[in-house]
Amino acid sequence: MHQGRETPAVKASATRRDLVLAIGAILAPGLDNAPPERGCTDATCIGVVDGTLGSCAGLESCLSSFDDRPGHFIAPWTYDSGSRHAAVQQLADAVRWAGGAVQEVTDGERYGYVYATFEGGPLQGVDDVEFLLPDGDTTVVLRSSARKQGLPDLGRNERRLEQLRRRLGWEPVPILRNRQRALLFVESPWDSFGPVPPTGTDYRSDLDADQ
Secondary structure (H helix, E strand, C coil): CCCCCCCHHHHHHHHHHHHHHHHHHHHHHHCCCCCCCECCCCCCCECCECCECCCCCCCCCEEECCCCCCCCECCCEECCCCCHHHHHHHHHHHHHHCCCEEEEEEECCCEEEEEEEEECHHHHCEEEEEEEEECCCCEEEEEEEECCCCCCCCCHHHHHHHHHHHHHCCEECCCCCCCCCCCCCCCCHHHHCCCCCCCCCCHHHHHHHHC
8 A cells, every 4th residue: 555655646746736825825915906995094995084195004005195114105296287187187188198097186275186007917017096186286196006015116107107207298296305405495394394315425426427
């Protein structure tokens, strides 16, 4: 009798099964593709809460103008259309141009808001993208987050936002935190926000290179 001995076929089957289970265990945290909650107060919720968008909290594949950590912070934009109403419509049109589905457009007394989703395929899933345009300002704060967490987005959200910004012809707000004042740049309320840059870096040359 050979009760304790496995045949090659049984070993191969067990190996394949273990591999499938291992892959499932790795991907399981990122398989939740359900729409995010609305109207809640959690930091990762979709929508405008107290005049701000959510941060990224524990999310890995996420960018937000309200998250102060390197790798998650994205600078606000500024528009020069002269009308917030026009800027909201331009933003919604740009989202559609980029292949996004506009889910909500709000142009109220206190702020303008655009919420859109982008389909990234079965592996990437859906990305939620938000834009908030406060009243009395020409600033756009933004947030983009993948619903599937646990897998890196390889810069997908950042590239999409940059594509939209260039399409609109809008400029990023200069963030001068802990930097030597740059000639012709004005102070911004965002100067005290954003990741702290490393010391000893020549930001003037970086700004000149971008022009």
